[in-house]
Amino acid sequence: MKLDDLPSDIRSEILPQHTGRLIYRCLGCGREFGIEELIYVCSDCGQVLLIHDLNFERLTKIAGTVWRRIFDYRKLLNIPALKGIYRYHEFIGPVIPLDAVVYLGEGHTPVVEANSFLQEKVGLQFYFKNDGQNPSASFKDRGMASALSYINAMVKKGKVSDVLAICASTGDTSASAALYASYLAPHIKSAVLLPHKKVTPQQLSQPLGSGARVFEIPGVFDDCMKVVEALSEDYNVALLNSKNAWRILGQESYCYEIAQDFEYEVSNMVVVVPIGNAGNITAVMSGFLKFLEAGVINGLPKILGVQSEHANPVYRYYLEPDSKKRKFKPLTVKPSVAQAAMIGNPVSMPRVIHLVEKYNQLAGSQRVFFVEVTEQAIMDWEITANRNGHIACTHGGEALAGLVEANHRGITAQNDIAVIKSTAHALKFAEFQEMYFEQQFPPEFNIKPDSDLINAPVYVQPKDLEHLPAPGKPLAGDDFKVFVRRVSDEIAGLLDLKKR
Ligand SMILES: *Cc1c(COP(=O)(O)O)cnc(C)c1O
Numbered sequence: 001m002k003l004d005d006l007p008s009d010i011r012s013e014i015l016p017q018h019t020g021r022l023i024y025r026c027l028g029c030g031r032e033f034g035i036e037e038l039i040y041v042c043s044d045c046g047q048v049l050l051i052h053d054l055n056f057e058r059l060t061k062i063a064g065t066v067w068r069r070i071f072d073y074r075k076l077l078n079i080p081a082l083k084g085i086y087r088y089h090e091f092i093g094p095v096i097p098l099d100a101v102v103y104l105g106e107g108h109t110p111v112v113e114a115n116s117f118l119q120e121k122v123g124l125q126f127y128f129k130n131d132g133q134n135p136s137a138s139f140k141d142r143g144m145a146s147a148l149s150y151i152n153a154m155v156k157k158g159k160v161s162d163v164l165a166i167c168a169s170t171g172d173t174s175a176s177a178a179l180y181a182s183y184l185a186p187h188i189k190s191a192v193l194l195p196h197k198k199v200t201p202q203q204l205s206q207p208l209g210s211g212a213r214v215f216e217i218p219g220v221f222d223d224c225m226k227v228v229e230a231l232s233e234d235y236n237v238a239l240l241n242s243k244n245a246w247r248i249l250g251q252e253s254y255c256y257e258i259a260q261d262f263e264y265e266v267s268n269m270v271v272v273v274p275i276g277n278a279g280n281i282t283a284v285m286s287g288f289l290k291f292l293e294a295g296v297i298n299g300l301p302k303i304l305g306v307q308s309e310h311a312n313p314v315y316r317y318y319l320e321p322d323s324k325k326r327k328f329k330p331l332t333v334k335p336s337v338a339q340a341a342m343i344g345n346p347v348s349m350p351r352v353i354h355l356v357e358k359y360n361q362l363a364g365s366q367r368v369f370f371v372e373v374t375e376q377a378i379m380d381w382e383i384t385a386n387r388n389g390h391i392a393c394t395h396g397g398e399a400l401a402g403l404v405e406a407n408h409r410g411i412t413a414q415n416d417i418a419v420i421k422s423t424a425h426a427l428k429f430a431e432f433q434e435m436y437f438e439q440q441f442p443p444e445f446n447i448k449p450d451s452d453l454i455n456a457p458v459y460v461q462p463k464d465l466e467h468l469p470a471p472g473k474p475l476a477g478d479d480f481k482v483f484v485r486r487v488s489d490e491i492a493g494l495l496d497l498k499k500r
């Protein structure tokens with residue numbers, strides 16, 4: 001639809017007018033910094049930063065009903081810059097000119113209701129939101145679209161040139177960073193650091209295919225992160241990890257979409273996310289808070305953060321009920337099928353602590369919860385979901401297992417509606433499904449495949465069949481007829497088919 005075809009009373013609001021006054025604010029000492037420079041931590045106290053809009057107050061003057069119409073009408077337009085995360089421009093990056101927006105098709109991922117069989121098994125109405133259907137097949141594209149649109153805006157203004165974007169990754173951040181940086185070639189180049197043998201072959205192929213410089217480092221993600229931090233302190237590079245507060249802004253789009261997907265009525269919802277470096281849950285809390293403050297929504301949903309018991313520092317932190325006694329302890333992770341979340345020292349932990357308190361306070365009661373799940377539960381639930389029409393990755397399985405755990409513990413109420421984030425596409429983590437089906441899990445995972453869920457291809461080659469087709473050597477005549485007959489009879493036998 002064309003802008004001119006929209007109702008006249010809303011037309012002037014559709015193209016973003018609001019200019020934010022964005023600043024970085026330190027979570028430790030509160031010091032503020034201008035956004036003209038790409039910085040990641042406070043130069044005074046070393047803490048992480050969040051981006052705030054000093055003009056946010058102005059957004060609260062617009063009625064919630066007007067905001068909802070703005071977002072809903074933007075959906076009808078064919079303006080690429082407003083098709084992705086910047087449909088919510090005023091809340092995500094109100095300093096990014098529309099012509100600097102990098103849009104590669106991210107965001108507005110499908111929300112798919114579970115079938116009645118699965119809902120009954122879980123005991124709650126729930127949906128998957130398939131963030132694996134983003135361009136690089138994970139939700140990381142939301143934050144990367146924001147970070148690279150910002151860098152692009154700086155390049156266009158002539159503030160920076162020849163940027164080398166760099167990140168450490170458990171696989172998906174690097175795939176996304178390399179993809180978005182490659183779109184801005186030759187102005188921007190990228191380099192990624194991966195823990196050797198700790199990303200899947202699909203994840204390794206992605207930055208290679210996008211033309212990034214790829215470095216593999218011994219150890220786990222936490223080790224890579226330290227190297228990247230040292231590089232970004234000493235050298236002139238743009239850090240694309242979620243330490244970069246622009247990533248968080250972009251990832252807020254996930255919850256704005258949930259609000260829009262559910263007609264802005266989210267008070268009875270449970271938003272379930274897996275936690276690794278904790279950028280995702282930070283963004284979800286921050287985004288819902290902003291929508292509440294602006295009156296776009298009228299209440300806050302519950303938020304459920306899920307961790308594997310093999311990588312559970314956030315869960316452990318919140319085990320202590322007395323907030324004054326809580327003390328964060330980084331821990332050494334064990335192998336997890338939720339490999340992208342195998343992080344013992346989450347960069348965004350200070351942001352989580354800050355936002356959980358604010359979220360619960362504004363909600364008037366505890367609305368953010370954390371649970372841990374076993375590796376076994378992650379695999380069983382992933383496969384169960386996918387046998388019922390979903391495309392969940394292991395982290396989607398983790399989130400579903402977390403919802404089941406939350407049900408058992410009474411965190412959810414009967415009438416709650418859950419939205420589970422499948423953070424990546426199932427295909428990225430196919431090797432864990434393969435280990436499950438072939439009963440090949442190394443003992444440290446502690447996973448015993450359920451025989452009802454195992455699946456394997458059956459090779460059909462009827463005995464004493466004399467002639468078989470081969471590539472470049474097709475069968476002909478009677479040989480071919482015999483081959484087709486015998487093979488189809490054998491398959492019919494295996495499937496127990498009845499004759500017509
Ligand atoms: C990055 C990632 C996570 C963890 O998200 P955080 O923001 O680091 O907590 C979970 N699942 C997948 C597939 C990821 O790529």
Ligand SMILES: [Zn+2]
Nearest residue numbers: 026029042045
């Ligand atoms: Zn500070």
